[in-house]
Amino acid sequence: MTAVLELLGYxxxxxxxxxxxxxxxxxxxxxxxxxxxxxPREWLRQMVRLGWxxxxxxxxxxxxxxxxxxxxxxxxxxxxxxxxxxxxVVALAxxxxxxxxxxxxxxxxxxxxxxxxxxxxxxxxxxxxxxxxLATDPVQYLFxxxxxxxxxxxxxxxxxxxxLGIGGGYLVAxxxxxxxxxxxxxxxxxxxxxxxxxxxxxxxxxxxLILTLTGCVRGYYTRGGAEGVGRATTNAVVSASLIIxxxxxxxxxxxx
Amino acid sequence: MISLQHLxxxxxxxxxxxxxxxxxxxxxxxxxxxxxxTGKSVxxxxxxxxxxxxxxxxxxxxxxxxxxxxxxxxAFRRRFGMAFQEGAxxxxxxxxxxxxxxxxxxxxxxxxxxxxxxxxxxxxxHLELSAGDKRPSELSGGMRRRVGxxxxxxxxxxxxxxxxxxxxxxxxxxxxxxxxxxxxxxxxNTTTVTITxxxxxxxxxxxxxxxxxxxxxxxQGTPEVFQQSSNEIVQQFIEGRAEGPLTEIETVDRRxxxxx
Numbered sequence: 001m002t003a004v005l006e007l008l009g010y011x012x013x014x015x016x017x018x019x020x021x022x023x024x025x026x027x028x029x030x031x032x033x034x035x036x037x038x039x040p041r042e043w044l045r046q047m048v049r050l051g052w053x054x055x056x057x058x059x060x061x062x063x064x065x066x067x068x069x070x071x072x073x074x075x076x077x078x079x080x081x082x083x084x085x086x087x088x089v090v091a092l093a094x095x096x097x098x099x100x101x102x103x104x105x106x107x108x109x110x111x112x113x114x115x116x117x118x119x120x121x122x123x124x125x126x127x128x129x130x131x132x133x134l135a136t137d138p139v140q141y142l143f144x145x146x147x148x149x150x151x152x153x154x155x156x157x158x159x160x161x162x163x164l165g166i167g168g169g170y171l172v173a174x175x176x177x178x179x180x181x182x183x184x185x186x187x188x189x190x191x192x193x194x195x196x197x198x199x200x201x202x203x204x205x206x207x208x209l210i211l212t213l214t215g216c217v218r219g220y221y222t223r224g225g226a227e228g229v230g231r232a233t234t235n236a237v238v239s240a241s242l243i244i245x246x247x248x249x250x251x252x253x254x255x256x
Numbered sequence: 257m258i259s260l261q262h263l264x265x266x267x268x269x270x271x272x273x274x275x276x277x278x279x280x281x282x283x284x285x286x287x288x289x290x291x292x293x294t295g296k297s298v299x300x301x302x303x304x305x306x307x308x309x310x311x312x313x314x315x316x317x318x319x320x321x322x323x324x325x326x327x328x329x330x331a332f333r334r335r336f337g338m339a340f341q342e343g344a345x346x347x348x349x350x351x352x353x354x355x356x357x358x359x360x361x362x363x364x365x366x367x368x369x370x371x372x373x374x375x376x377x378x379x380x381x382h383l384e385l386s387a388g389d390k391r392p393s394e395l396s397g398g399m400r401r402r403v404g405x406x407x408x409x410x411x412x413x414x415x416x417x418x419x420x421x422x423x424x425x426x427x428x429x430x431x432x433x434x435x436x437x438x439x440x441x442x443x444x445n446t447t448t449v450t451i452t453x454x455x456x457x458x459x460x461x462x463x464x465x466x467x468x469x470x471x472x473x474x475x476q477g478t479p480e481v482f483q484q485s486s487n488e489i490v491q492q493f494i495e496g497r498a499e500g501p502l503t504e505i506e507t508v509d510r511r512x513x514x515x516x
Contacts, residue, residue: 035327037361122346129306130344133417134358134407135333137326 018239025139025217026209029147032140042145050111050146050212051153057106058157059164065098066090066165070172074179083179087188090169095196099161100154101248104207107154108240112215115146116236119219120229128220138220146212154208155201162200199255206251207244214240257282257447258303258415263312265298265471272298273309274471285441285448287458289493290468291502296451297341299468300417303449304336305329316415334362337408337446338417342424343400345392345407352388355407362411377406380443381436398429405436409444416440418450422457434460455494459483467493469502470509 069090077083119142122128131138166188173179218236222228258280265273272295280286290296301307302314305321313320316332324332345354355374359365365373375385381402392400401421408416418437422430434457441448441461452458458465459479466476467490475482475490483494492500 118348125342125347126340126344127346129301130338130340130346132306132330133304133333133336133338133340134361134411135330136358136361137330 021221022213022217025143025220026213028139029143029213032137033144033148035140039141039145042141043148046145046149047153050107050149051156054107054110054153054157055160057110058103058161061102061106062094062099062161062164063168065102066094066168067172069093069098069165070169071177074173074177083173083177084183084187086173086179087169087184087186088191090173091166091188091192092196094165094169095162095192095200097200097248097252099158099165100200100203100207101244103154103157103161103204104211104244105241107150107157107208108211108215108237108244111150112211112240113233113237115212115215116219116222117229117233119216120222120232123220123222124225124229142220143213143216146216147209150208150212151205152208154204154211158200158204162197195255199252202255203248203251206247210243210247211240214243257284257317258449259313259315260299260302261313261315263299263302263309263314265295265302265307265309272471273302273312276312276468276472278466278473278476280447280449282447283445285450285461285463287462287465288449288451288468288473289453289455289458289465290451291453291493291506294468295471296453296468297419300338300419300449300451303415304333304338304417334411335414336417337411337413337415339401339404339408339419339421341420342397343392343395343404345395345400345403347392349392350388351390351392351395351403352385354392354403355388355410358407358411373410374406377410380409380440381406397425398433401425401433402436405440409440412444414446416444416446416448418448418452420452421450422452422454430454430457431460433457437461455496470505 070086073086073089074083077086077089119128122131122142128138131141170184170188173184174181215236218232218239222232258278260276260278263273263276264271276295276299278286278288278299288296288299298307302309303316305314305324308322314322316335319332321329321332345351346357349357352374355377356370359370359373374388378385378387383399383402383406387399387403392403395403421437422433425433437448437450438461440446448461450458450461462479464476465479465482466473467482468474469489475485475487477485482490485491488500489502489505492502
């Protein structure tokens with residue numbers, strides 16, 4: 001019993017410690033963002049890496065999610081003769097929820113992990129110390145461009161995901177399930193509000209911040225050689241995914 | 257120029273520096289020797305502010321760097337050049353970009369001036385500009401050290417720090433690297449602190465050798481004086497003998513730690 005309590009205590013302390021560390025690094029990142037020298041070239045490089053290079057993953061994920069969503073809802077809605085509303089459901093679900101969360105999770109797997117691995121390797125090969133020795137703050141040089149890339153590029157990826165998901169849903173409903181194309185299209189846009197779009201984009205920017213900062217923090221505090229880098233990478237993906245899902249609930253509640 | 261005053265540093269239960277003091281004069285080349293785990297790297301990292309002591313002062317040119325905030329410390333570090341054990345080159349950049357990195361960040365030099373300065377730094381370590389296109393992963397151990405040296409001197413530092421510059425190199429390349437350090441020390445007129453456990457290298461490049469043992473400097477002097485030291489631990493270390501007081505003390509310590 002004591003051992004269980006001890007373990008629980010250790011677990012909670014660890015969670016609090018990590019949360020504190022995360023917010024401290026967030027504060028440091030914010031402060032260093034506005035200090036010279038700025039690194040536009042590095043910012044651009046990270047934006048390309050996070051945004052442009054993630055397009056194939058976002059393309060497949062969003063398109064198939066939209067398609068499967070249309071397929072599933074069409075089956076269900078047909079039973080109550082409401083198949084014309086499939087379009088609205090797909091559009092709302094993609095814009096408000098699925099596109100930001102799925103893009104966030106996919107980019108976490110693709111980019112958050114590689115950031116943790118890259119910065120972690122820099123830590124174990126003394127490159128972070130070398131940065132400091134060259135009078136360069138690692139938070140300014142490594143964190144700031146990555147976090148900015150996340151905040152800026154994720155909304156773009158989500159817009160792409162929205163379009164592809166809605167397009168995929170349309171293809172399945174109209175071409176595969178023979179829904180009325182005019183009605184489907186009409187219903188897709190009829191019930192949409194501007195709030196549906198921007199709430200998804202705000203979520204995307206927040207998820208962009210979470211996944212990049214978590215990847216950077218995990219990498220930065222890597223210890224213990226190759227094994228440590230592996231652990232940091234796994235931790236970055238698991239923690240960022242959990243924080244994204246957790247934050248998603250509260251953001252939805254707040255933005256509704 | 258550099259004054260380490262009564263430094264204490266512990267990592268968990270292990271006391272690495274234990275009332276460690278050392279002074280380095282301007283223009284002097286000091287080599288700190290000692291076995292693995294005696295705190296040589298930790299000492300070097302204190303000099304450049306990569307680590308902060310639990311107690312004690314690190315005074316560089318009259319400034320206690322432990323009292324500086326991160327921004328001030330960053331600015332202060334421009335006076336240092338540090339060459340790391342394995343080079344610690346940025347592997348996402350080419351050799352040229354590695355050496356140009358501090359110049360691009362901290363100076364307003366034009367691309368042409370940067371190119372000229374990189375060429376100058378490469379020449380100082382006997383490399384040609386054509387080596388600049390290579391990636392760090394394509395370089396041999398000796399080459400990586402040289403590029404590390406070139407990067408360390410690019411901002412014309414007043415203080416040069418070398419962390420185990422010859423570890424893992426063959427004897428001939430080790431000697432070449434030691435020669436290079438001597439040459440840099442002479443021509444660049446810097447204050448140099450090197451840590452190594454290679455006594456041959458130490459005697460070659462040092463104006464003064466200091467031995468670190470159990471977190472304290474137990475002996476220091478010119479290479480000639482150091483070699484004549486009456487301290488048995490120093491003599492055992494110079495000769496590289498397995499038996500002697502150094503081994504006995506370390507064995508007792510290890511047992512004590514295991515029991516704890």
